[in-house]
Amino acid sequence: MELGLLRLAIALYLAGTVAALVGIAVRQDLPRTLLPRLLWAGFVAHGLSIAGRSWTAGHMAVTTFDEALSFLALLLIAVFLVVQLRRPLVALGAVVCPLAFGLTLAADAVYRGARPLPPVLDSAWLPIHVVLSVLGDAVFALAFSASLLYLVQERRLKARRAPAALRYLPSLETLDRVNYGCLVWGLVLLTLGMVSGIVWAHTAWGRDWSSDPKVVLSLVIWGIYVVLLQGRMTAGWRGRWAATLTIAGFAVIVLSLVGVNVLELGKHGKAF
Amino acid sequence: MERGIVLVGLNHRSAPVEVRERVAFANGRLEPPLRRLVAVAGVAEGAILSTCNRVEVLACGPDPTALGAALPGFLASEHGVPEPALAGHLYTHTDREAVRHLFRVAASLDSMVVGEPQILGQLKEQYAAAAAAGASGQILHRCFHRSFSVAKRIRRETRIAERAVSIGSAAVELSRSIFDRLADKSALLLGAGTMGELTARQLLAQGVGSVMVANRTFDRAIDVARTLGAMPVPWDRLPRYLPLADLVIAAASGEEFLLPRAAIEEAMHERRHRAMFLIDLAVPRALDPAVNQLDNVYLYDIDDLEGVVTQNRGARAREAAKAETIVDAEVDTFWRWYTSLDVVPTIVALRERVEAIRRYEVERSLAALGALDPRQREALERLTQAIVNKVLHAPLTALRRHRADPAEAFYVEAARRLFRLGTGATGEASEERSARSARAPDGPPGEAERESARAGRRGLGRAAEDARELGRSARSARAPDGPPDELEDLDPDDEDT
Numbered sequence: 001m002e003l004g005l006l007r008l009a010i011a012l013y014l015a016g017t018v019a020a021l022v023g024i025a026v027r028q029d030l031p032r033t034l035l036p037r038l039l040w041a042g043f044v045a046h047g048l049s050i051a052g053r054s055w056t057a058g059h060m061a062v063t064t065f066d067e068a069l070s071f072l073a074l075l076l077i078a079v080f081l082v083v084q085l086r087r088p089l090v091a092l093g094a095v096v097c098p099l100a101f102g103l104t105l106a107a108d109a110v111y112r113g114a115r116p117l118p119p120v121l122d123s124a125w126l127p128i129h130v131v132l133s134v135l136g137d138a139v140f141a142l143a144f145s146a147s148l149l150y151l152v153q154e155r156r157l158k159a160r161r162a163p164a165a166l167r168y169l170p171s172l173e174t175l176d177r178v179n180y181g182c183l184v185w186g187l188v189l190l191t192l193g194m195v196s197g198i199v200w201a202h203t204a205w206g207r208d209w210s211s212d213p214k215v216v217l218s219l220v221i222w223g224i225y226v227v228l229l230q231g232r233m234t235a236g237w238r239g240r241w242a243a244t245l246t247i248a249g250f251a252v253i254v255l256s257l258v259g260v261n262v263l264e265l266g267k268h269g270k271a272f
Numbered sequence: 273m274e275r276g277i278v279l280v281g282l283n284h285r286s287a288p289v290e291v292r293e294r295v296a297f298a299n300g301r302l303e304p305p306l307r308r309l310v311a312v313a314g315v316a317e318g319a320i321l322s323t324c325n326r327v328e329v330l331a332c333g334p335d336p337t338a339l340g341a342a343l344p345g346f347l348a349s350e351h352g353v354p355e356p357a358l359a360g361h362l363y364t365h366t367d368r369e370a371v372r373h374l375f376r377v378a379a380s381l382d383s384m385v386v387g388e389p390q391i392l393g394q395l396k397e398q399y400a401a402a403a404a405a406g407a408s409g410q411i412l413h414r415c416f417h418r419s420f421s422v423a424k425r426i427r428r429e430t431r432i433a434e435r436a437v438s439i440g441s442a443a444v445e446l447s448r449s450i451f452d453r454l455a456d457k458s459a460l461l462l463g464a465g466t467m468g469e470l471t472a473r474q475l476l477a478q479g480v481g482s483v484m485v486a487n488r489t490f491d492r493a494i495d496v497a498r499t500l501g502a503m504p505v506p507w508d509r510l511p512r513y514l515p516l517a518d519l520v521i522a523a524a525s526g527e528e529f530l531l532p533r534a535a536i537e538e539a540m541h542e543r544r545h546r547a548m549f550l551i552d553l554a555v556p557r558a559l560d561p562a563v564n565q566l567d568n569v570y571l572y573d574i575d576d577l578e579g580v581v582t583q584n585r586g587a588r589a590r591e592a593a594k595a596e597t598i599v600d601a602e603v604d605t606f607w608r609w610y611t612s613l614d615v616v617p618t619i620v621a622l623r624e625r626v627e628a629i630r631r632y633e634v635e636r637s638l639a640a641l642g643a644l645d646p647r648q649r650e651a652l653e654r655l656t657q658a659i660v661n662k663v664l665h666a667p668l669t670a671l672r673r674h675r676a677d678p679a680e681a682f683y684v685e686a687a688r689r690l691f692r693l694g695t696g697a698t699g700e701a702s703e704e705r706s707a708r709s710a711r712a713p714d715g716p717p718g719e720a721e722r723e724s725a726r727a728g729r730r731g732l733g734r735a736a737e738d739a740r741e742l743g744r745s746a747r748s749a750r751a752p753d754g755p756p757d758e759l760e761d762l763d764p765d766d767e768d769t
Binding site for chain 1: 448544545546567568
């Protein structure tokens with residue numbers, strides 16, 4: 001049941017990817033109206049799948065690697081849909097949808113069944129810490145999407161021989177603004193996620209957690225984005241340089257997400 | 273035929289802006305080069321077209337092959353460019369093709385932005401310069417005037433201009449790829465020329481928040497700023513205003529770049545690297561191309577804008593095809609007129625015409641006189657023949673004498689009109705003329721003058737009118753630099769009233 005819903009969501013995300021790509025190539029309204037509908041449907045199916053899994057497990061289903069990947073995809077779609085409400089940016093879907101599609105597909109592939117949660121971690125901090133941290137990652141994933149499109153658009157404009165296929169990308173200024181907004185919100189969420197993690201770890205394990213690789217990597221990510229925000233606010237960093245740093249920050253997020261889990265490092269090794 | 277029309281030049285398709293800017297003629301200072309052009313051996317009439325997208329030399333003379341060989345040299349030596357450097361970029365059109373090319377240029381079919389209206393104005397200006405310098409003569413006068421009316425006809429009968437994407441809208445499209453919205457952006461116009469003004473106008477129409485105008489002569493900046501609702505900026509204060517500009521439209525060229533890289537770099541620093549879109553419409557280019565390498569600076573020169581515009585061309589293909597058909601028909605009409613200017617067919621036609629009249633009158637007399645013996649008949653024939661030959665002697669001698677000299681076309685045309693030989697073109701010309709008079713206000717230069725001259729003549733007797741016309745004709749035959757369109761006063765519609 002939960003797996004079926006997940007696969008339905010995967011299919012809808014794939015359809016969303018196609019719609020978004022068509023949307024940047026041609027000036028037609030169909031993909032523009034279709035994309036949000038596909039993604040809302042995907043979001044609902046995906047959300048129900050996770051809710052079902054949580055119900056059976058008795059706690060929020062975000063503790064294994066596949067659950068984490070799946071949850072990240074869900075929140076990424078959610079963030080995108082919220083941004084979409086304020087301003088339709090179909091082109092952004094051309095990066096967001098394949099990301100969500102890839103994440104859910106990977107979640108489906110590495111699925112190894114439920115795993116009991118250690119009693120020491122079974123507290124109200126679990127949903128708080130996980131939701132804040134993953135939401136932060138989702139917002140940074142959106143910033144990454146905007147930055148990627150920024151670099152494509154920037155290259156197109158600098159080359160001055162514009163290929164017709166990319167004519168309907170959003171403007172540089174729009175993409176830069178999305179990047180900036182995501183940077184601020186992502187940093188707030190990341191900070192809160194880290195603080196909640198510290199509090200939770202302190203109550204669960206006392207002091208035995210500070211050299212956890214995930215914690216170290218999170219500090220690195222936090223550092224990158226703080227420097228970027230600082231540069232934007234004081235030195236007028238923007239455009240290509242800001243986009244490049246955003247992408248670098250997201251690369252470290254992916255590294256910490258995948259690396260820590262695949263190598264099973266530290267306390268986050270078995271899950272996030 | 274022992275005379276020909278040759279056009280040698282290069283345009284935005286055959287040569288990059290780096291080459292075009294080296295051979296561009298300074299606008300408003302065409303007279304000296306025009307004088308040198310008609311001094312080139314074999315050039316009877318000449319004209320120069322020089323816009324940012326093309327530099328073309330149009331000439332006619334007795335030997336088209338020699339002209340085709342001489343004109344590239346003229347272009348090269350005028351600008352101190354080695355001739356081989358141009359060789360790969362030049363095209364040569366002869367006779368019908370030269371006329372067709374001129375018509376297509378006037379109708380904006382050969383423009384970078386097909387259908388853009390500026391070219392016709394530029395063409396008229398440069399034709400006026402050629403006429404004023406005495407470089408263009410009867411053939412080129414006619415050729416240019418036809419090209420103007422072809423352009424108008426195409427604009428009237430096709431939707432090519434409506435479909436057109438101008439430089440301005442190409443710039444707008446690009447600025448929408450850079451900026452989120454235009455309402456909070458401000459544009460700086462450097463150089464208050466027509467092209468820049470039009471682009472600024474288009475940006476304003478698209479909602480650009482404010483426009484600043486800078487010009488070397490501040491008064492002109494004030495004038496243009498007033499019509500645009502913009503703010504004039506003194507030229508020497510540019511560094512202060514540059515950082516405020518999100519869009520810069522450079523439409524004035526000079527000996528060196530208007531804004532060197534360092535100036536832009538400084539401005540970018542001051543505006544904290546907010547994106548700046550630079551549009552360089554000038555040829556030679558006004559902005560250092562290296563500026564495009566700076567972060568958040570986007571520089572487009574006139575060739576780059578073409579790239580943007582090419583993409584929008586597909587939709588206009590059908591309208592352009594319709595326009596080409598019109599051009600074909602107009603070239604045919606012109607060519608009928610042009611070939612009729614030849615001496616030999618004119619002499620033949622003249623003889624045939626007079627012979628037909630003589631035959632007709634002889635037959636009539638024979639019928640009236642009743643039976644005549646062969647000797648009387650013979651005498652009648654000889655008498656009429658002699659009158660005809662004597663009457664024709666002077667005109668035919670004149671025609672032969674002026675064969676292949678600059679006045680040839682004039683004599684031929686005069687003979688054709690005086691004897692109503694018909695050229696195939698005259699009938700249509702008069703039709704076209706009355707159509708033009710109906711829309712007199714935007715008619716070609718000289719139109720109003722001719723209109724009033726004709727009105728004034730109406731009260732005069734026929735003989736006086738003819739005498740006056742002959743006087744005028746003779747004057748213009750002696751002096752090839754007579755006012756444009758002199759010959760059109762010999763229009764058949766005047767004679768027929």
